[in-house]
Every structure is written in structure tokens, then in C-alpha cells.
Amino acid sequence: MSASANDWSGHTIAIVGTVGVPGRYGGFETLAENLVRKHGEMAGPGSLVVYCSARSYPERNPSFLGARLRYVNLPANGALSVLYDVVCIFSAIFRRHAVILLFGVSGAIALPFVRLFSRVQVVTNVDGIEWKREKWGFLARSLLRFSEFLAVRFSSEIVADNLGIAEHIQHTYGRSCRYIAYGGDHALLSEPQAYCRRALPLHYSLAVCRVEPENNVGMILEAFSLLPGSPLVFVGNWKGSAYGKSLYAEYARFEHIYMLDPVYDPPELRGLRDSAHSYIHGHSAGGTNPSLVEMMHFGIPVLAFDCSFNRYTTDDKAIYFSDEESLRNAIAALAGSNSAQLGRDMLELARARYTWDVVAHAYFELAQSVRSGAVL
Structure with missing residues (x-):
């Protein structure tokens, strides 16, 4: 110094x-x-x-x-x-x-x-x-x-x-x-604890955010609603606004979409993250989003909304989407890609920068x- x-x-x-x-x-x-x-x-x-x-x-x-x-x-x-x-x-x-x-x-x-x-x-x-x-x-x-x-x-x-x-x-x-x-490395400090308030699939895509239009929550839910073979666990404040309540009413009926209330307990959140095989990040505004850099430390592929903030954060090494169709295509492409390498890229970047x-x-x-x- x-x-x-x-x-x-x-x-x-x-x-x-x-x-x-x-x-x-x-x-x-x-x-x-x-x-x-x-x-x-x-x-x-x-x-x-x-x-x-x-x-x-x-x-x-x-x-x-x-x-x-x-x-x-x-x-x-x-x-x-x-x-x-x-x-x-x-x-x-x-x-x-x-x-x-x-x-x-x-x-x-x-x-x-x-x-x-x-x-x-x-x-x-x-x-x-x-x-x-x-x-x-x-x-x-x-x-x-x-x-x-x-x-x-x-x-x-x-x-x-x-x-x-x-x-x-x-x-x-x-x-x-x-x-x-x-x-984001503080996300790894807690010992994982299983989420016990609802039965979840063994592997799933995970999204965590405030339920706001700028986070493209509706886009993500609509894309996954058309992919019954791809489970989604989405953590958000669904009861906090009319927007969140309307989305919950529309998409909670899909058996493969798990809409969870906010999880503040670090061990429980660690457990949810540990079981995810990919992370869906819909934020379109802000800067370096905390939830994104935290998830990068878990070494799994990131599918991020295509904007300059997310591209800078992930150093152009994530998979990007801009609408429902491109998100569905990205999820399908992930199954046939080298997902392990995509995860390693995120982890390497997180350890060096975040x-x-x-x-x-x-x-x-x-x-x-x-x-x-x-x-x-």
C-alpha cells in the first residue's frame, strides 16, 4: 500500500x-x-x-x-x-x-x-x-x-x-x-444444509433474484414452462408486489417449476446452490451483481441475459440469451456442450477477480x- x-x-x-x-x-x-x-x-x-x-x-x-x-x-x-x-x-x-x-x-x-x-x-x-x-x-x-x-x-x-x-x-x-x-467467496463459507420446506429434484437450474421486470423474471419462467424436462428452482420475493403475485399465479402450476420464497439462511442457500447444475441470471441493469459473482464460485455454467454488465462480469465466457427463444435454445445447447469446462471458466474467473x-x-x-x- x-x-x-x-x-x-x-x-x-x-x-x-x-x-x-x-x-x-x-x-x-x-x-x-x-x-x-x-x-x-x-x-x-x-x-x-x-x-x-x-x-x-x-x-x-x-x-x-x-x-x-x-x-x-x-x-x-x-x-x-x-x-x-x-x-x-x-x-x-x-x-x-x-x-x-x-x-x-x-x-x-x-x-x-x-x-x-x-x-x-x-x-x-x-x-x-x-x-x-x-x-x-x-x-x-x-x-x-x-x-x-x-x-x-x-x-x-x-x-x-x-x-x-x-x-x-x-x-x-x-x-x-x-x-x-x-x-463472492463468502457464499462458500457455510456448510450446506438441505432445503426442507419442499421436495426438490436432484438436479435443476437455479435462479435467485428480486422479482422485478428488469430482472426478466417473466421471460425466464415462460421459457422454462415450455421445457418440462428441465426443472427450474426460482428463489424470489413472489409475495412482495403485484408483479410477483401475478407471476406466481401463472407459473406455480407447472410441476417442474419450483417457486420458492426468499432464502436468507446461508447454509440453506448453500445447499440450494450446491445441487444446481446451471445458474440462470436475468438481470439487465445494475453493475456487477452480487448473486452472479457468488454463483460463479460454485463452478457451474452460467446462462446470463445478454447485456454489457453481465458480459463484463463473466468475461464473455458465459452463455447469453436475450429472449425466451434464445434462452430455450441455450438450455438445449447446454445439454450437448462441455458444461464442465464452462463451469471451470466461471470458477477460475471468480477466484481471480471476485x-x-x-x-x-x-x-x-x-x-x-x-x-x-x-x-x-
Whole structure:
């Protein structure tokens, strides 16, 4: 790393923009938790503080694996997420933390003031291109797009977890990004446990995602509905929206399609993944998707929706589909292909690029660089 440990005596890196740690929600929480773990293992620079939503942690432990936890009594998601992030940012400024790692652009409205009144360095992971997601209305989309602009304009350094995101930032704003992907090897840490709430076939294709149109859930279900000899286990929040409920009502009647509610227990999820012979990834938006890089560590073929984000993540070594017909053809072709080699390609790539050792080292090195002014 570019600066000695002594240079960080008394200095702190603040992690802002997540629900908190230990991770209980999603990708940024998993990222924050693994940065905390690796900071201790690697003797990373300075100390860490993680901002947490008090609404999600009633026990409010003061620390986690050596990182201090600071609680803000606001929800980290929903309409008040912007205020939550802004309050966390100003708290970090008030306490004179050296570097803020800001995950997401919700709180970017505060960054012009940070630049005016503080010397803290802000490294922002811009996440996916959030304002392009179909689920947002016009007002939310406009706010997210403006927040993205502010993040790019006023952050000390921008992180993109996918080269497709980096290209978007370069093309739209003329600014280069630091590419740091996402780890997935934590998915192998738990001992597998059999899923016991429903009998499942011995071998199947697996899909895991939020049930949203941009994840092409309907396309995947329709393709498999016409392939009775190809079992599909699909884990998703079917009861969470009218869209999910309608899909469940239409496709749960197919005996070879197993539509399971979300599985949060790591051993149980590991058991489902261990028994899959292929992974179906329908995401069309975002960046490096956590569920995809996690599955790549299981060494099975990946069938991914054909978009730049998924091609970058899998280094053009997966099988790609763009509609129901091409997905059915891909499933049929998989039976006659060298599926073992396809799986080995995914595993090799995952071990080289998507481990938390690689990710954490890159973040800590970047934090040291921005503090020393090396990248400004």
C-alpha cells in the first residue's frame, strides 16, 4: 500500500450508505461487512467506523469485529434514505474522519458542502445506473440522475464495480473511475444444509433474484414452462408486489417449476446452490451483481441475459440469451456442450477477480491514495 500504517495514527475511514453491519439486507451491507473483516485480517489503514440505521439494529452493539458502529435514528431505505445518508456524512465531517467511503449516490446532495467546508476525502461507489431502473417514477429517476452527477462532480474518487458502469461515467461525464468489483467467496463459507420446506429434484437450474421486470423474471419462467424436462428452482420475493403475485399465479402450476420464497439462511442457500447444475441470471441493469459473482464460485455454467454488465462480469465466457427463444435454445445447447469446462471458466474467473481479499485490498489502497492526494 502507498502509505505507512504510522501515517494513519488517529485517523478513521467512515463507511456510509448502508443499513449497517453485520449485514442483514443486501449487496452494500455485505461489502461493508467484508471490508470490516478484511481490515482486521490485513491490518488495514487507520480505524473503521460504520454508520448504521438504528431502526434495523435495536440491540445497537458499539462495535463489530474491531470497527466502531455509529447509529442514526433514521431508516436507511425508502423515502428517508437521502436524509439518512446526509446525516451520516455530516456526522463523519464533524468528527473529522479522514476518508468517507460512500456507497450509493443517495446522499450526494451533501457533497458540494463537503468540498466547501471540509478537507475529508470522499470515495463514492456509484452502484448501478440507478436512474435507469424501470421501478422508479419520473421524480425519483430525476433525483437519482442529479445525485449521480453530484457524486461524480464532487467526490475525490469514483468507484465502479463493473466496467460497463465505468464506461457510462466516462462517456457521460468525462471522468475516469477506479474499477473495484465485488466479492463472492463468502457464499462458500457455510456448510450446506438441505432445503426442507419442499421436495426438490436432484438436479435443476437455479435462479435467485428480486422479482422485478428488469430482472426478466417473466421471460425466464415462460421459457422454462415450455421445457418440462428441465426443472427450474426460482428463489424470489413472489409475495412482495403485484408483479410477483401475478407471476406466481401463472407459473406455480407447472410441476417442474419450483417457486420458492426468499432464502436468507446461508447454509440453506448453500445447499440450494450446491445441487444446481446451471445458474440462470436475468438481470439487465445494475453493475456487477452480487448473486452472479457468488454463483460463479460454485463452478457451474452460467446462462446470463445478454447485456454489457453481465458480459463484463463473466468475461464473455458465459452463455447469453436475450429472449425466451434464445434462452430455450441455450438450455438445449447446454445439454450437448462441455458444461464442465464452462463451469471451470466461471470458477477460475471468480477466484481471480471476485474475492474479498482482492476487493478489500483495492479499497484500502484507494483510501490511502486519496488521503495522500495521490489521485486528486
